[in-house]
Amino acid sequence: MSPPLAASRLRRMLALVPWILAHPGTTINELAHRFDVSAGEVEADLALLPMCGLPPYTADRLIDVWVADDGAVTIRLAEYFDRPLRLTGSEGVALLVVGRALLAVPGSDPNGPLARALEKLEQVLGARGALSIEVGAADHLDRLTHAAADAEQLELDYYSFARDEMTTRVVDPLRVFHTLGAWYLAGYCHRAQADRLFRVDRVRGIRSTGQRSPAHRSDDDDDEELVDRVYRPDPSDPRVELQLRPEAAWVAESLPTEEARPRADGGWDVVLAVSGPAFLERLLLRLGPAATVIAPPEAQAARADAAARILARYQA
Amino acid sequence: MSERLERLVNLTATLLDTRRPLTLEELAERLEPSYPAQKVARRRAFERDKETLRNLGVPIITTPVDALTNELGYRIRPEDYYLPDPGLSSDERAALHVAVTAVRLEGGEAREGLSKLGGVEGTPAPALAALEVTSGLGELFDAVARRRTVDFDYRGEVRHLDPYGVVHRFGHWYVVGRDRDKDALRSFRIDRLDGPPRPGAEGGFEAPVDFDPSTALRADPLTYGDDEPVTAQVLVDVSHAAWVVDKLGEPAVVERRADGGVVVALDVVNREAFRSFVLGLLEHAEVLAPPELRQDIVDWLRAVAEPVA
Numbered sequence: 323m324s325p326p327l328a329a330s331r332l333r334r335m336l337a338l339v340p341w342i343l344a345h346p347g348t349t350i351n352e353l354a355h356r357f358d359v360s361a362g363e364v365e366a367d368l369a370l371l372p373m374c375g376l377p378p379y380t381a382d383r384l385i386d387v388w389v390a391d392d393g394a395v396t397i398r399l400a401e402y403f404d405r406p407l408r409l410t411g412s413e414g415v416a417l418l419v420v421g422r423a424l425l426a427v428p429g430s431d432p433n434g435p436l437a438r439a440l441e442k443l444e445q446v447l448g449a450r451g452a453l454s455i456e457v458g459a460a461d462h463l464d465r466l467t468h469a470a471a472d473a474e475q476l477e478l479d480y481y482s483f484a485r486d487e488m489t490t491r492v493v494d495p496l497r498v499f500h501t502l503g504a505w506y507l508a509g510y511c512h513r514a515q516a517d518r519l520f521r522v523d524r525v526r527g528i529r530s531t532g533q534r535s536p537a538h539r540s541d542d543d544d545d546e547e548l549v550d551r552v553y554r555p556d557p558s559d560p561r562v563e564l565q566l567r568p569e570a571a572w573v574a575e576s577l578p579t580e581e582a583r584p585r586a587d588g589g590w591d592v593v594l595a596v597s598g599p600a601f602l603e604r605l606l607l608r609l610g611p612a613a614t615v616i617a618p619p620e621a622q623a624a625r626a627d628a629a630a631r632i633l634a635r636y637q638a
Numbered sequence: 639m640s641e642r643l644e645r646l647v648n649l650t651a652t653l654l655d656t657r658r659p660l661t662l663e664e665l666a667e668r669l670e671p672s673y674p675a676q677k678v679a680r681r682r683a684f685e686r687d688k689e690t691l692r693n694l695g696v697p698i699i700t701t702p703v704d705a706l707t708n709e710l711g712y713r714i715r716p717e718d719y720y721l722p723d724p725g726l727s728s729d730e731r732a733a734l735h736v737a738v739t740a741v742r743l744e745g746g747e748a749r750e751g752l753s754k755l756g757g758v759e760g761t762p763a764p765a766l767a768a769l770e771v772t773s774g775l776g777e778l779f780d781a782v783a784r785r786r787t788v789d790f791d792y793r794g795e796v797r798h799l800d801p802y803g804v805v806h807r808f809g810h811w812y813v814v815g816r817d818r819d820k821d822a823l824r825s826f827r828i829d830r831l832d833g834p835p836r837p838g839a840e841g842g843f844e845a846p847v848d849f850d851p852s853t854a855l856r857a858d859p860l861t862y863g864d865d866e867p868v869t870a871q872v873l874v875d876v877s878h879a880a881w882v883v884d885k886l887g888e889p890a891v892v893e894r895r896a897d898g899g900v901v902v903a904l905d906v907v908n909r910e911a912f913r914s915f916v917l918g919l920l921e922h923a924e925v926l927a928p929p930e931l932r933q934d935i936v937d938w939l940r941a942v943a944e945p946v947a
Contacts, residue, residue, distance in 0.1 A: 328643045329690050335647060336694070337753045356757030358749070370640060374647040376655055377668035402654045405720040406754040410695035411780030413751030416771065418779075419806070420741035420748050421734060423767055436737060439730035443755075446724040449783040454852035455806040457767060461884070481881070486920060488877070500767035503809020523884065600920065607917040610942050629943035631921045636936050 335367050339403040342395050349393040414447045422455040428463055460505045460522040470495040473535040479527030480520055484598025494535035559595040563616040566590045570612035603628035641671045649687055654719055659701050659711025732760030742768040772829040778813045779804055787842040791832035800843040803851025814851040825855050867907045870931050875899050875922040
């Protein structure tokens with residue numbers, strides 16, 4: 323939930339005023355860009371300031387704002403706001419998180435401006451080396467990132483985890499990104515004739531087709547949508563309904579469920595999308611007696627079948 | 639709306655400027671736009687302002703000003719309020735801007751932090767990563783930075799931890815530090831904490847110099863637990879060998895077979911996690927040793943294959 327308007331404006335003003343005090347003559351347009359708001363909003367903030375100050379609110383105690391014809395802003399009599407409000411714990415950690423995450427991406431410059439900025443921030447926060455982020459390096463990451471940037475069409479050998487099978491498919495790579503502890507390649511899959519996500523650590527082989535990928539749109543909305551798709555089940559996937567004992571409550575918490583109803587005993591009734599038969603087999607094997615299949619009956623049979631296949635190895 | 643905003647700015651300025659704590663009565667006398675005259679309404683309006691400021695991170699402290707009446711006074715200590723200048727250069731600020739746009743994080747805290755540091759410079763970057771921030775992370779990081787011992791509930795036990803650092807690995811957040819009761823390094827998955835962590839006073843402990851939290855976290859959740867440690871050997875078929883070796887690391891390989899399969903060794907301290915790992919490989923893997931873990935898999939699968947109706 324976004325904070326109420328008064329709070330978010332106050333937050334901005336407590337950042338805006340120190341910046342202007344340190345950089346007199348900065349223009350309204352520069353401020354708007356820097357603080358990511360419209361020029362009108364900056365003007366409204368500046369218009370409020372001359373009403374603010376210290377008791378008894380006489381002319382010598384009120385903040386003095388001067389805007390020149392060219393938009394250059396000068397502020398006086400606001401010494402108590404000459405430095406910004408310190409970072410909150412969540413702001414500090416959020417900045418370090420995004421910075422450290424980017425720095426952990428293979429190929430980042432470990433001594434560049436970002437690294438220097440983070441060291442300074444950690445110093446100020448008193449948290450030198452207190453945060454470590456690992457995004458992991460998957461094989462082929464570099465190759466796929468370049469292919470996406472250069473619109474190079476690829477043929478991939480890809481292991482489908484949900485179906486437990488190897489596939490070969492022609493893909494127009496769009497973007498490589500990291501989320502939920504794994505690297506993903508988003509691209510147009512010619513086999514599926516649709517955009518698909520591929521886990522980079524499941525790409526087993528890469529060959530160039532010698533073709534260039536057709537131009538694809540790539541704006542911010544698509545980014546959001548791609549990232550979202552990692553979490554969202556396919557509407558055409560079959561569903562399974564399970565009754566879970568309390569020790570399997572993590573399923574309701576960690577997997578994207580279609581429905582989740584708590585039970586009186588601390589367990590859950592859940593409905594899950596099944597992205598592939600192997601996904602269901604693994605889940606049911608892992609849960610063992612902690613899960614009862616309510617529907618469909620084939621899911622129960624799939625679990626018994628998978629257990630029997632594995633047992634065969636141990637009895638050979 | 640702008641009246642309230644004006645009063646919030648003035649309240650902040652006044653509390654920052656004062657050398658001694660001011661009572662609500664004193665504040666009400668001085669501040670413009672003024673608080674309601676009626677006492678209950680005045681208290682309510684002030685509490686709401688105080689709450690708004692605290693939510694923004696404005697550190698208002700409350701101290702009794704009169705031992706007899708227990709009356710409270712309020713002020714902001716400048717040393718608590720002001721951000722020490724990190725001295726960022728223009729290219730460093732631009733690099734942070736790239737990071738804030740390249741790495742998607744739920745909530746707007748990174749952007750808000752950046753605006754305190756002087757706002758955005760340079761150009762944004764396309765999304766490269768999305769991370770989830772778990773609740774409790776901000777408090778725990780703050781506890782690391784301010785050396786506060788934290789108490790929290792974890793799997794039905796109260797833990798007392800001197801937090802040394804936080805680590806993001808495998809898509810999860812961990813807090814690492816010294817467990818005061820066990821007098822040993824421990825790590826905890828932050829999303830598994832029951833309820834928010836309860837931080838103690840600032841400067842409650844000394845952290846080791848040059849501590850690297852990532853080395854304190856055991857390599858894999860698989861090897862993460864309190865069961866009697868035992869070394870297991872698992873045969874993995876060629877189809878899944880590369881993935882498993884990538885996950886466990888080359889040193890885990892004890893044998894490479896002619897058909898491309900590998901035998902890996904791993905230290906098991908969490909049998910449940912080990913079972914999940916092996917079953918996740920379906921019929922492409924087999925526990926070779928020790929016999930007790932092999933039997934555990936067989937017993938588990940038999941129970942699953944023929945469930946009691």
